Amino acid sequence: MSAKQLSVFIENRQGRLGEVLNVLKNNDVNILSLSLADTTEYGLLRLIVNKPEIGKEKLAEQGFSTMLTAVLVIEIQHEAGSLQTLLEILSKRDINIEYMYGLSTNANRAFVVLKTSDLNKASDVLAEYGIKCLTSEDVCAL
């Protein structure tokens, strides 16, 4: 079980991030979490939004390179050490983390967004430990 992440390629030019945010705003796409990975020349903006398909379509219309990527969204205990426990489970089964970032809600719940090497395997492994991965619908309902 996975959720959809909206990824956008942006050149490091003045105002490009603002333009992405503007397109999303104008189409009523709400951002639940984001992470920006950047190099000196470009950045990859990764977003968890309430309407990923619409976000992708509207950004592509504006000439942005975008794609939807499957990621795992997992709820973790809002306490020290809980993330480490999760990562150890994956590491023991040879699953690599490509990247990760956090997501939290105002109800004091904490989530982590994970992109791993073998997403299906990761999801199955976590299920063995009773850890559930959220779908896009689950995320929107948070």
Next chain:
Amino acid sequence: MIWNEKKECMSRDEMTALQSARLVKLVDYVYHNVEFYRKKMQNLGLLPSDIKGIEDISKLPFTTKDDLRDNYPFGLFAVPQSQIVRVHASSGTTGKATVVGYTRKDLDIWSECVARCLAMADVSKNDVIQVAYGYGLFTGGLGAHYGAEKIGAMVVPMSTGNTKKLTTMMLDFKATAIACTPSYLLHISEVLAEEGKLGELKLKTAICGAEPWTEKMHQDIERRLNIHAHDIYGLSEIMGPGVACDCIYNKGLHVCEDHFYPEILNSDTLTAVPDGEVGELVFTTLTKEGLPLIRYRTKDLTSIDRTPCECGRTSARISRFKGRVDDMLIIRGVNVFPSQVEAALAEVPEVSPHYVIVVDRVNNLDTLEIQVEVNPEYFTDEIRGLEKLNKKITHVISQALGLNPKVKIVEPQTLVRSQGKAVHVIDNRKLY
């Protein structure tokens, strides 16, 4: 179809005899009507009677673009202004434009040559052809237009600038042929693909010119649009489009050599290179009245093949252009042609055919940056993936050039899409 079988299929001996007779007449004509040539010949101690045939052409002086600029606007015309019925001008990137003038007979011959080229591209009176070169001072629009009318095709004089209108009419009029620059045709194919209308096209042939393009770009255009794409060559100083064009066999461009005599010379020594070897293309206009030119240096690099073609034509064929003497960039002492970069990028399916070369000089060292766009279907959201692609592009380019470039991946559709000539090189070096 062969438009003028008598002229396009004559034996080498007949052609040489015709060229010789025309050259003798031309030299006499310019000696008596163009002061510039009379003086040049006098300085060389040459009399018109010294030129007895085409084999004597190497005795004659050269003409360069600078000569045209120095004699701006009408200094090299061989007829009084009253006999000139049209002028065209090419925009000078530096200083003055160059102006070319045509008599009525010149225009007739021009239409004849374009008609031959269109026939090579399988255009006939049954076709609907959109002419999407710029109309006006540029020779492309009107040149293609008159040739297409001569053939009797239905001509749609689109000019450039409004792609939406062009694609709409292309579909509504069931256009079967188009004449435009290759980069504009790629742009048109992208627009049609975005609209999902490629399947509705009736297009079967394209006549592309006015800028150099690689074999890969040629194949891309043919595959994307499912058409035959032909390379038409010309330059306003000599006439305009229609000097040469490739037939369906795609084995080089047939030159209208009964009107334009081609020489391929070593650009340093200015002596002839053997057939098949690359050199600078030099033209002598054998029949022009308004602006006859002797041994005009085109600065285009190509090679020549005088063997008969499978299509039945015997006219000499020049190869697809290898670059321009002027386009050659010298970066860190290495000769670089944009066409090499284009050919290298063609090997990388992840990038689009659009690219820009940026050359600069930092701390007295030349820098080379290649900007490319990633094809949307190959986009990845992992930095590692993009870095890997960057390395791959850097590798193919450094293999091709012998230089390590800095490759920059840019957002799609950000590189300049030209409706005229593509801008592929930005040289920011300030040289003193």
